[in-house]
Amino acid sequence: MNGPDTDSGRLEPSGPVLSGFRIAVTSDRRSADLIDAFVRRGAEVLHAPAVRIAPVEQDEILIGDTRAVIACRPDVVVVTTAYGFRRWIEAADAAGLGDALARTLDEARIIVRGPKARGAVRAAGHDDDGIAHDERTASTIGLVLDAGVRGKRVAVQLHGHEDVEQLERLRAAGASVLTVAPYRWVRPTDESRLGRLVAAVAAREVDVVTFTSAPAVDGLVSAAAQLGMDGVLVDALRCGVTAAAVGPVTAEPLLDLGVTPIMPERFRMGALIRTVIEHLTVNGVEQVQTALGPLVVHGRVVTFGGQTVTLARGPRAMLAALMSEPGAVLSRERLLDELPDAENEHALDMAVSRLRSALPDRHLVQTVVRRGYRLNV
DSSP, X not given: OOOGGGSTTSOOOSXXXXXXXXXXXXXXXXHHHHHHHHHHTTOEXXXXXXXXXXXXXXXXXXXXXXXXXXXXXXXXXXXXXXXXXHHHHHHHHHTTOHHHHHHHHHHSEEEESSHHHHHHHHHTTOOOSEEOSSOOHHHHHHHHHHTOOTTOEEEEEOSBSOOHHHHHHHHHTTOEEEEEOSSBEEXXXXXXXXXXXXXXXXXXXXXXXXXXXXXXXXXXXXXXXXTTOHHHHHHHHHTTSEEEEXXXXXXXXXXXXXXXXXXXXXXXXXXXXXXHHHHHHHHSEEEEEETTEEEEEETTEEEETTEEXXXXXXXXXXXXXXXXSTTOOEEHHHHHHHOTTOOSHHHHHHHHHHHHHHSSOXXXXXXXXXXXXXXXX
């Protein structure tokens, strides 16, 4: 796969494209795909599911809802996810309801949320009558409403949680609404692991956090709230740590928090991976020609004079501030604003000292008496 680092005019990293970057993965299902893609490209990955999918085996609620759908013979069936539709069919087959559900679906008008849902419906031998242009649940329900639903029965396959607003739109238009949840989001089994991920994000010790479901956003913030860290977590996501969402449904709770995530044009896992790679290689790789030679920063990895070192978060933040205006003198007040962990001038001096000790050549950072510090260019 061609990454942005191969484009003309951009830096060509000497090692793996994501070397020096840390990425947090919050998903449960298919997390291995994300982790493997990032690790193979050199990233360090922190993984802790913010939510997980409850097992479908012997799910009496799902079977009861399926029986209700079959009994009511819906006029319209809304399919929101391929994964959920397949699990629904599998659960119905296991309960001896497969043939009855298939007849019910054949008799109904099926509206799908996106291409993957359409593929699952057609793979099961059914035809759909419409697809949302933007893969949003609101647009899918809009298609149903456009045809008129007063007095009709509408069955909606949910995607992990109940979208109350969209269901109310159907009811307000006169529809009788049934729901079926082939999978349900529940709390993660290892909350201590999630707590460590929360702490890393809040401390801005990761570069990107990936989200593949809206409930994962809520799960991460809820876990942070239990630790008394929701405020600093959201602050970090607003500035310092990039949130990456697989699509607009996942992005919505982030936007509600004032967090603007990066998002692929196509709402797919592979596209999300490419978007994260592009973001990091464009925004996380810098090169400055100093008076002592070229200085290259790739995430937390610094290369200078044939030496490569990895910086801790504090020194990396200090270097980023100095590199933002190469050669300019940054006042002590300006640097204190850039480094919230440095609460006074003594702490700032210690931060500069740690940076100098960590760099291959301590003379890369100069002190300008009574004025501040500068990068030696």
